[in-house]
Amino acid sequence: MLDQQEMIKLNKAGWNQVAGQFFEGTFEVLDYGPYAPAEEELALLGEIADSTILEVGCGSGHTLEYLAKRGARELWGVDLSTTQIETARKVVSPLQIPITFIESPMEDIPNLPENYFDKALSVYALGWTVNLPRTLSHIYKALKPGGVFVFSWEHPVHSVVDYDNEKEELKFRRSYVQEGFEKHDNWRGALIIMHNRKISTFINDLIQAGFIIDKVIEDSEVNDHDSDPSSKWYSATKARIIPSTLIIKCHKG
Numbered sequence: 001m002l003d004q005q006e007m008i009k010l011n012k013a014g015w016n017q018v019a020g021q022f023f024e025g026t027f028e029v030l031d032y033g034p035y036a037p038a039e040e041e042l043a044l045l046g047e048i049a050d051s052t053i054l055e056v057g058c059g060s061g062h063t064l065e066y067l068a069k070r071g072a073r074e075l076w077g078v079d080l081s082t083t084q085i086e087t088a089r090k091v092v093s094p095l096q097i098p099i100t101f102i103e104s105p106m107e108d109i110p111n112l113p114e115n116y117f118d119k120a121l122s123v124y125a126l127g128w129t130v131n132l133p134r135t136l137s138h139i140y141k142a143l144k145p146g147g148v149f150v151f152s153w154e155h156p157v158h159s160v161v162d163y164d165n166e167k168e169e170l171k172f173r174r175s176y177v178q179e180g181f182e183k184h185d186n187w188r189g190a191l192i193i194m195h196n197r198k199i200s201t202f203i204n205d206l207i208q209a210g211f212i213i214d215k216v217i218e219d220s221e222v223n224d225h226d227s228d229p230s231s232k233w234y235s236a237t238k239a240r241i242i243p244s245t246l247i248i249k250c251h252k253g
């Protein structure tokens with residue numbers, strides 16, 4: 001069995017390999033994930049202008065660009081992948097506000113100031129952690145009292161079901177209740193380790209870290225005319241039955 005450091009090392013190599021497939025995003029909307037309502041509709045972050053914001057798992061930097069264009073005062077981005085951080089630096093280079101990058105696992109973020117950030121955000125990245133309580137405790141400490149934390153992740157029920165095209169029904173690909181690590185030898189061409197968690201684990205670990213939960217969102221927004229083939233991992237057919245994305249807003253008490 002691999003230890004946590006070994007898993008992080010494997011995932012770093014994996015993410016460096018697949019990063020090019022994730023050069024995506026737009027600063028026009030803050031997209032929380034497939035078939036999920038966007039920030040423009042949900043207004044979870046509150047006033048962005050003049051805020052100091054931390055993004056955990058900042059990827060190619062498009063969300064940082066979005067926040068900068070809405071008047072954020074200062075931004076910090078943390079990501080495990082060297083390739084993602086290099087891309088993010090290029091994406092934000094024309095922007096005028098101070099942006100600090102930390103290339104680090106979110107499980108152990110060095111030099112993160114405490115009681116410093118008005119908001120923290122993580123879009124489809126938090127679930128990559130191999131140690132959720134430790135990651136949440138870093139984010140909690142970094143926020144000012146009252147500071148808001150919003151994250152999105154693939155909905156844990158969506159992760160356990162496949163759509164059976166022949167029978168036109170959902171079928172379980174694994175247990176929902178069985179949590180733990182799952183090795184994928186060929187995830188978009190890379191070897192990576194994922195961690196399976198229930199919704200209650202996210203919620204209970206947030207509470208344990210000291211967060212007060214404000215909102216849990218499991219909405220699916222599927223256009224009536226969306227005929228995305230049901231064989232795709234994220235599809236309209238699946239999203240009409242089960243939300244693709246889980247979003248949680250909480251704050252530091």
Ligand SMILES: C[S@@+](CC[C@H](N)C(=O)[O-])C[C@H]1O[C@@H](n2cnc3c(N)ncnc32)[C@H](O)[C@@H]1O
Binds near residue numbers: 058059078122129130
């Ligand atoms: C699906 S991408 C999302 C990126 C970005 N938030 C977006 O919405 O485009 C997940 C990101 O999490 C990063 N990541 C994976 N494991 C991580 C870890 N343990 N610590 C920090 N970042 C990690 C990856 O390098 C990748 O950039």
